[in-house]
Amino acid sequence: MAQHIVILTGAGVSAESGLGTFRDVDGIWSKFDPMELASPEGFARNPVKVLDFYNARRRNLVDAQPNAAHFALAKLEQGLAERGGLLTLVTQNIDDLHERAGSANVLHMHGELLKARCGACSAVMNCREDLSVSDACPGCGDVGALRPHVVWFGEYPEHLDDIAVALADADMFISIGTSGTVWPAAGFVLQARETGARTVELNLEPSDDGRVFDEAHYGPASEIVPDWVETYLT
């Protein structure tokens, strides 16, 4: 039977690629205040500090490599398509590791670190270098309005309409490497359950909000995700 699987990934799927998670013991938010560095108010207050925070993460990303979990999800997308099925891959991550592992259709609901946006004219452009407050927008020329194309706290996530349509149509919903702390992403499992989808959690440990899943496997994503995909496709 052709299946439509919706997957939501979080920082845990990129942890073994060397990109920090947010709420683990030594996570990013244990060192930095999210409201200071991942909010429009924080950017308005101290743009240099926020741009430097994202510049450091962008440099780290350029040197990082996808891990076995990313490759397994690209294989699942291919395997489903060959069976007349569909994979909708939604990620909270702002890295491009899913794409570099071969996933073709990725919905970045919290934006993308390798893109910048102009606060003046809203142009979105590729950005692989450091951003600074003295940079001018290549579109409108405004100086100091460029920011990472990332969804901060209090800002509206991207692709919510497409995600709602996918969740309503899903036969299965799989949550991978996310603590289920950030909304509205944390509510997707409830939406999927309401429309009768089977729900699966693949995580290092049970996500802390005790959401209920029909099936769960715990361990490092680079091990449990390839295992799950292998079992599903055979």
Ligand code: BV8
């Ligand atoms: C919004 C981008 C209005 C920047 C981020 C109810 C409804 C709607 C909103 C809210 C609500 N209640 C509260 C809110 C406000 C807020 C919110 O959720 N606050 C929280 C803190 C309570 N939400 C918002 O502001 C959102 N916007 O609300 O707009 C609206 C209203 C209604 C409906 C729609 C819209 C915007 C949120 C986006 C913020 N931007 N990041 C950046 O990346 O710098 S959030 C940040 O957290 C990242 O995007 C990250 O992806 C996200 C979630 O974190 P996780 O990915 O889960 O990472 P975490 O470290 O928490 O967990 C890692 C997991 O991996 C752990 O479980 C760990 O065990 C596991 N793991 C670790 N290693 C491994 C592993 N698993 C497997 N293998 C391993 N090796």
